Amino acid sequence: MIIYVRVDHDLDDAEEEVSSGDMYLNSTDLELGVEGNGWGPQYVGIRFDGVAIPTGATIIDATIEFEVDEPNTGAASVTIRGQDADNSGTFTNGNSNISNRPTTTATVSWNNIPNWPSVNANHQTPDLSTIVQEIVNRSGWISNNALVFVIDGTGERTAESHDGEPNAAPLLMVEYVAP
Secondary structure (H helix, E strand, C coil): CEEEEECCCHHHEEEEECCCCCEECCCCEEEEEEECCCCEEEEEEEEEEEECCCCCCEEEEEEEEEEEEECECCCCEEEEEEECCCCCCCCCCCCCCCCCCCEEEEEEEECCCCCECCCCCEEECCCCHHHHHHHHCCCCCCCCEEEEEEEEEECEEEEECCCCCHHHCCEEEEEEECC
């Protein structure tokens, strides 16, 4: 079975400045890695609500698809983690609301991300199935819960956010086998 879940609320994607913990909840885009306007390194949090994966499912493949909002070239690499929670909440203005969330043991490195030279082009992460599997293996996970990914790194890749273009917000694809 394959499911697709798009970020569907303004508070389901957010940015956090690494140095201060300041939150930005209504950005029209998401800079993966470093915010180029002087903000500096940041965490990006992405929440997918209503993830219809049954308890006990085996995750075969999982990716997040981003649509380019601004062209970026040059070196960029990020690390992706999941929030270690049964049903992740929306983001708030509370200081460090992304980085203070407990994260999964599983991480995925997206190294040497190709250039994003064309606005509206789509790019997918490497396979995130280890992260999703760790979350859905939690004893409190049930179908239609929400899960969060936390992204940080170097360089810059600028993707659409829900606030900027709802129909182009990050899209989670998960292929699984039901128990």
